[in-house]
Structures are given as C-alpha cells and as structure tokens.
Amino acid sequence: MTLALAELLGTSQTWLALALLVFLRVGACFLVLPTIAEQYIPARVRLGAAVAMTVLLAPALAPSLTDSAARLDARIFFTEPLAGLLLGIAIRLMVHALQIAGSMAAQATSLSQIAGGAAPDPQPAIAGFLMLAGMALAVLLGLHVHVARMLLESYDILPAGEVPVAGDLATWGIGRVAASFRLAFSLAAPFLVASVLYNVALGVINKAMPQLMVAFVGAPAITLGGLAILFLSTPIILPVWMRMMQAVLAAPMTP
Template sequence: MINDPEGTVLALFAAFCRIGGCVMIMPGFSAARVPMQVRLFIAVALSMAILPIMWTDIYPQVTGKDHTYIYLIATETVVGAVIGLVARYYVLGLQFAGTAMTMLIGFSPPPTADVLEDTAENQLTSMISFTGLLILFMLDFHHVIFEAIAQSYRVMPIVVGFDAHGMLITLTDSLGQTFMIMLRLASPFLIYGLLFNVAIGMVNKLAPQIPIYFISQPYLIMGGMFLLYLGIAAMLRLFADGFGPVMQGG
C-alpha cells in the first residue's frame, strides 16, 4: 500500500524527467524512425523500473524539502540529456569518421536517405554508422547508459541541482576521447589518402599533359574499398571497445 501517493507521483515524475531527457537524445532510441509514442513508453517503463531501486535517493529529496518543481524538472531533464549526449557524441563520431573515410578514398556518390535519420547521407557512411550502432545494441550498450543514470543519482543528487561547470567538463572530456578514438579508426584511410594523392601529384608534375587525376580515381576508390574490406572488422571492434571507457569517463 502506498502511504504517500502525492510523494510517489512526484518521485516518479522526477525519475521520468532524468530518464526521459536521456532517452530523448541517446542514439538508437532517438532515431527519426522510432515513433514518439514508443520513446515515451520506454521512458515511462524505465522510470517505473528504476524508481524502486533508487527510492532512497529520489523520494527523500523530492518530498523532504521545499523545491521549486519547475526548476527541478528543468535540472533533471538537463542532467539526463547530458548523459544521453555523451553516448550520442560517440555515435556521431563514428559518422564523422565514416564521412572522412569516404572523402579520403574518393567515394563520393550522390547522398541518399539515411537509415536512421531524415537527412541525406553517403551510402558508405550510412552503412558504417548503422553497423556501429547495431553492434552497440548487440553488446547491450543501453544497459551501460541505464546504469550510468542510476549511478548519477549519487554523483549528481537531485538536491544539488544543475552543475553547469561539471557538465561542460564531462562533455568536453567525452568529445576529446571520442575524437582520439575516431582518429585512430580513420588513421589507415588518412595515411592511404595522403600517400596516394601525394604520389599522384608527383606523377602529374612529371607528365602534366596526361589527365592523371581522372585516370587515378578508380584506383583510389578500389584501393580504399579493399582497405575497408580488410580493416572494417577491427575498426568496429575498436569502436565497440571504446564505448565503455568513454561512458565511464563521462
């Protein structure tokens, strides 16, 4: 029997604000192909599941003090959004690396509709980003995010409110780690594109009458595709291995 219905509803709504802010932004759940009602039901179900576990961290803070509930709603939503942004930055980093790789290997066909979003994207970039997200789901990355939300009630309690300085440090550290990981993933293609174009430029200087760039383009794409065939398994494995440290660092 619930002795305090009003306090229980307020605690549930406070949990929903933090979890809903995360689900609203985190990769996969926030895709344009996922209906808004599905995202809402997922956030409500997660809030009802996490409330009994974190009852001692949520209920006393919501009912024990005279809060301004508008401020409470805003701060809890921002905290959840920051947790979701850490994961989203990591997935967007793979999309950025895929775009850089397609440019370096000269594969630039007209963009088509993205698999996840409503924007136009290169086919190779769309395949790489979708495959990386699928691997994260296979490895239950959403469990890591939900655990981070549960732990955030001890790191950033409700009574503390919005810590803008700490959240900005979290986001910048996550961006820094993501950039280094994605640079490591795209480094073979960066070296390949640089060496190939330097070599073709030197050949063009030796024989300026020959349209060497038009002749070399198929070889650039063929070599880049072969390099992608050899290294995509290791690239995606490194991408999956780097998600945990980024979330823990965030």
C-alpha cells in the same frame, strides 16, 4: 477503512512523485540517446521505452530518492532534465565520432557522393554504414543494460535537485567533444593515410608523364581502394569504438 485508504493515498503519492522524478531524467536522456532517439523511431516507441525504463529504475532508486520526491519543487523540473540531457549527449557524441570518421573517410577516398542522401540526415554512405553498424553492435552487446546502470549510478555524480557547476560543465563539454574528434580521426586514419599516399603517387606519376590523364586513371583506383580499406578495417574499427563506448557508459561525466 478510512485510515487504510489515507495510508494508501499517501504511499501512492510518494510513488508517483518518485516516478516523475526518475522519468524527468530518463525521458530527457532518451531524447538524445543513440538508437532510441533516431528520427526513424516513432515518438510513441520512445515514450514507451522511457516509461519502461522508469518503471525498472524507480524501485531501485526509492531508498535514495524518497526524500527528494517528498520535497518535489520547481527546481527539480530544471535539474533532472539537464542531468538526463548531459548523460544522453555523452553517449551521442560517441556515435557522432563514427559519423565524423565516416565523413572523413568518404572525403579522403572520393566516396562522399555515393548514396549521400539516403539517410534522414544528409551524410556520406560510409558514415551512415558505420553509424548503423556501431549502433547495432552496441544493442547486441547490451546497450540497454549499460544505460540502466549508468542512470542508476548517475545520482551519485549528479544528485537530484542540485544544479551542476557551470565551470565543471564547460570543462566536461570541451573534453567530451575533443575526445570525440580524437576518436574520429583515429578511426579514419587508414583512409587518410591511403589518401595521402595516393595523392603523392599521383603527383609523381603526373610529373613523370605529363601527357597522361592521371585523374581518369587514379579516380577508379582510389574508389576501389577506399572500399577495400572499408572492408578490411571495419572489423577493427567497430570493436575499438565499442570499447570506447563502454568506457563512456561506465563514466559518462568524465571529461
């Protein structure tokens, strides 16, 4: 009986150490992961989601992490949260691309002040709309499944207990931020092109008819045009963004 209890105690300690090892990475990732880390999600829900993901991943990772769990040391408490934050930030930057694209579109079409403070973070309504629609689309297309696969495969790229090389992290961070801004500019391109054409046309009309108050005539036109472009381009913007999101979920540490 004593031997059985000792064996059970040893097994339970190993599993608890393994669960802690996985939870450090999962919990840090869920701190910044889109949808689950939003301000309007209660902290208890975030914690419950992180624990549930840990329970799901721990048995699958047991064969490869048993040795790391057995020699649990202080370095693990630095490397695992760092790895989780890097993974979460890679996904968060994709959502920021939608926010930046929406802000650019709103500024270009004079829609930046419509419902600007309705969201937890002050932002134009178009940015909030695109972010909410993008996150809803990601959840509908199985974001949780992609995140679970990403966390499982992340131990091949970021092994437990190993500190990433600073130079590689710098290259990765610059590449991911640059890719986010490139995507944002591409998504907002229809609004920017329409804004350039509108301002050129307004300048020509003002030159031809100086006595006409073109600003009063043109302001409603650019607002209506911006809403029309939003209505027509959103079914194209969101699938393009979702493909890029799936690519990042498949390879989050690619610069």
